[in-house]
Amino acid sequence: MGMTISQKILAAHAGRDYVEPGELLNCKLDVVLGNDVTAPVAISEFKRLDLDKVFDQEKIVLVPDHFAPNKDIKSAEQCKIMRDFAGQYGIKNYFEIGQMGIEHCLLPEQGLVLPGDLIIGADSHTCTYGALGAFATGVGSTDMAAGMATGEAWFKVPEAIKFVYYGKLSEWVGGKDLILHTIGDIGVEGARYMSMEFTGEVIRNLSMDNRFTMANMAIEAGGKNGIIEPDAITLEYIRHRAKRSFTLYKSDEDAVYCEIREYDVSGLEPVVAFPHLPENTRSVSEATGITLDQVVIGSCTNGRIEDLEMAARILKGKKIHPEIRTIILPGTQQIFLEAMRRGYIEIFIEAGAAVSTPTCGPCLGGHMGILAKGEKALATTNRNFVGRMGHPESEVYLASPAVAAASAIKGKITPPWEV
Amino acid sequence: MIFSGRVHKFGADIDTDAIIPARYLNTFDPQELAGHCMEDADPEFPNKVQAGDIIAADKNFGCGSSREHAPIAIKGAGVSCVIAKSFARIFYRNCINIGLPILECSEAVDAIKEGDQVEVDLKTGKITNLRTSEEYQAIPFPEFMQQIMDKGGLINYVKERKGS
Numbered sequence: 001m002g003m004t005i006s007q008k009i010l011a012a013h014a015g016r017d018y019v020e021p022g023e024l025l026n027c028k029l030d031v032v033l034g035n036d037v038t039a040p041v042a043i044s045e046f047k048r049l050d051l052d053k054v055f056d057q058e059k060i061v062l063v064p065d066h067f068a069p070n071k072d073i074k075s076a077e078q079c080k081i082m083r084d085f086a087g088q089y090g091i092k093n094y095f096e097i098g099q100m101g102i103e104h105c106l107l108p109e110q111g112l113v114l115p116g117d118l119i120i121g122a123d124s125h126t127c128t129y130g131a132l133g134a135f136a137t138g139v140g141s142t143d144m145a146a147g148m149a150t151g152e153a154w155f156k157v158p159e160a161i162k163f164v165y166y167g168k169l170s171e172w173v174g175g176k177d178l179i180l181h182t183i184g185d186i187g188v189e190g191a192r193y194m195s196m197e198f199t200g201e202v203i204r205n206l207s208m209d210n211r212f213t214m215a216n217m218a219i220e221a222g223g224k225n226g227i228i229e230p231d232a233i234t235l236e237y238i239r240h241r242a243k244r245s246f247t248l249y250k251s252d253e254d255a256v257y258c259e260i261r262e263y264d265v266s267g268l269e270p271v272v273a274f275p276h277l278p279e280n281t282r283s284v285s286e287a288t289g290i291t292l293d294q295v296v297i298g299s300c301t302n303g304r305i306e307d308l309e310m311a312a313r314i315l316k317g318k319k320i321h322p323e324i325r326t327i328i329l330p331g332t333q334q335i336f337l338e339a340m341r342r343g344y345i346e347i348f349i350e351a352g353a354a355v356s357t358p359t360c361g362p363c364l365g366g367h368m369g370i371l372a373k374g375e376k377a378l379a380t381t382n383r384n385f386v387g388r389m390g391h392p393e394s395e396v397y398l399a400s401p402a403v404a405a406a407s408a409i410k411g412k413i414t415p416p417w418e419v
Numbered sequence: 420m421i422f423s424g425r426v427h428k429f430g431a432d433i434d435t436d437a438i439i440p441a442r443y444l445n446t447f448d449p450q451e452l453a454g455h456c457m458e459d460a461d462p463e464f465p466n467k468v469q470a471g472d473i474i475a476a477d478k479n480f481g482c483g484s485s486r487e488h489a490p491i492a493i494k495g496a497g498v499s500c501v502i503a504k505s506f507a508r509i510f511y512r513n514c515i516n517i518g519l520p521i522l523e524c525s526e527a528v529d530a531i532k533e534g535d536q537v538e539v540d541l542k543t544g545k546i547t548n549l550r551t552s553e554e555y556q557a558i559p560f561p562e563f564m565q566q567i568m569d570k571g572g573l574i575n576y577v578k579e580r581k582g583s
Contacts, residue, residue, distance in 0.1 A: 138485040140516055142487060189507070387440050
C-alpha cells in the first residue's frame with residue numbers, strides 16, 4: 001500500500017520502510033526549535049537531566065522573538081535564560097536581536113529547515129515548514145527538552161486529509177485566503193491530529209511565501225502538520241539557502257487518505273475570519289464596512305517579502321485613515337532590508353504606518369500594539385481568540401495583507417479593489 | 420490513581436489563550452500562572468478553584484498555542500483532572516508530559532453539571548458522578564503513557580532510560 005509524504009518522512013526517520021497511520025514511532029529529529037516563551041521552560045526541564053551536552057549543537061535553534069526585544073524585566077530574564085543556555089551549551093543557531101526574526105520566517109530563510117526534514121518546535125506554528133516538503137509539528141516545552149537531550153521524539157503516524165485546489169485565483173486572492181477558506185470549511189478541529197496535504201494546480205502555481213502562509217495555519221484547523229510536495233518552486237527557494245543535503249519525498253499514487261476535499265477556487269473572494277475563531281469566515285464583501293482601530297501587517301503567517309510587496313502596492317501614494325493605527329512588522333532583518341531596498345518602508349512611513357523591528361509582539365497580545373477594551377483590529381496574523389491581541393473585550397479580524405492595507409486606508413474593512 | 424473533586428464546566432474550543440493569556444507568559448512559575456488560570460474564559464475561576472477540582476469541557480479543549488504554561492497553570496491551580504469531549508493535539512501531549520491527568524469522554528461531559536462531585540479512576544477510565552451515581556467509561560491511557568505519568572512526566576522517564 002502506498003504512503004503519503006508525511007508517512008514517508010516519519011518512516012525514514014524511524015529507520016522503517018513502511019509505516020501506517022496510528023503506529024507509534026520513535027524518530028530521529030533534524031531540528032529542535034524554541035523561542036523566548038517556550039525555551040526557558042524547556043531549559044529548566046533539560047537541566048533536570050544533568051547532562052553536560054545537547055544531542056547536537058547544530059540542530060537546535062533558539063530564537064528570542066515573542067517578547068523580544070525585551071518588553072519588560074521578566075521577559076528580559078527569560079531571554080537571558082535562553083542566551084546563557086546557548087552560550088553554555090554551544091548552540092550554533094541562537095539568533096540575537098539584530099540577527100533574529102520571527103522564527104518561522106527566519107528558519108526557512110536561513111536554510112535551517114529543508115525538504116524531507118523532521119522538525120519539532122516548541123511553538124504551534126512550527127507546521128509552517130511543511131511548505132518546503134518537511135514534516136514539521138509544534139510540541140510543548142518538555143518535548144523540546146527531551147528532543148534537545150536525545151535528538152528523538154515519539155510520534156503517532158497521522159491519518160491524512162488531501163486538499164485539492166483547482167481553478168484560477170483572482171488578482172487579490174492568495175495563500176491566506178485559501179487557508180482561511182479551508183478552515184472555514186472544515187472548522188477549527190476539522191483536521192485534529194491529522195496531516196493536511198495541500199495539492200492541486202493552484203498550489204503548484206503558488207509562490208513559496210504563499211505556501212508558507214498556508215502550512216502555517218494548519219494548526220488552526222487542529223492539524224498535526226500541513227505539507228506541500230516539494231517541486232521546482234521549492235528547489236528554487238532553497239537553491240542558495242541549503243547548506244546540507246536533503247531528500248525530496250512525494251506521496252504515492254495509491255497513498256491512502258481518510259478524506260479528499262476539492263475546492264474550485266475560481267471566483268473566490270478575499271476571506272475574513274470574524275471574532276473569535278479562525279473558522280468564522282466570510283468573504284470580504286460580507287465584512288465590508290466594519291470600522292477598525294488598528295491594522296497589523298506581519299507575523300509568521302504574513303510577514304514575508306511578498307506580503308509586504310502586496311501591502312506596498314496598495315499603500316503606495318495613499319494615506320492611512322487618521323483614526324487607524326497601522327503597524328507593519330517585517331518578519332526578519334533580511335526581509336526588512338529587502339523591503340527597504342525596494343522602497344516599501346518609505347511607502348509605509350509616508351502612508352502613516354509604524355514600521356517595527358521583527359517581533360511576534362502584537363499577534364499574541366504581548367507588546368507593540370495591544371488593544372484596549374472594545375477596540376477592533378484587522379490583522380494578517382493567525383488567531384482571533386478572545387483576548388488574543390489584548391483586552392478580553394477587544395476583537396480581532398483575520399485577513400490577507402491586501403485586505404489589511406486597503407482597510408487601513410479606509411478605516412474599515414474594505415476589499416482591495418476599492419482603494 | 421483515583422481523583423475526586425468538584426466540577427467546573429467549560430464550553431467548546433477553549434484555547435490556550437483563554438487558559439493562560441499570553442500577557443502572563445513572561446514567567447513560568449506555576450503559582451503565578453495559576454493566579455490567572457482560565458481568566459479570559461471565567462474571570463472568577465482563579466478565586467473559586469480548589470485543590471482537587473475537576474474541569475469538564477466540550478470539544479477541542481486546549482486548541483491554539485503550544486504553550487506548556489497552559490497545563491502548568493491548570494495543574495498549579497490544583498485541578499486534579501481535565502475531562503473533555505476531545506483535546507487539541509499539542510495540549511494533550513503536554514498534559515502527558517507534565518503529568519496533568521486528562522480523559523476524553525463525551526457522555527460524561529454531557530451529563531455532568533457544574534458543581535457536581537465526580538470521581539475519576541485514571542487506570543480504568545471510569546468516571547463516576549457522585550451526585551447521581553451515574554458511571555461513564557473513558558478509554559484509559561495506553562500503557563506507555565501511563566508509564567510516563569507514573570514516572571511524573573517525560574523528563575523523569577527519559578532520565579530513567581538514559582541511566583539504564
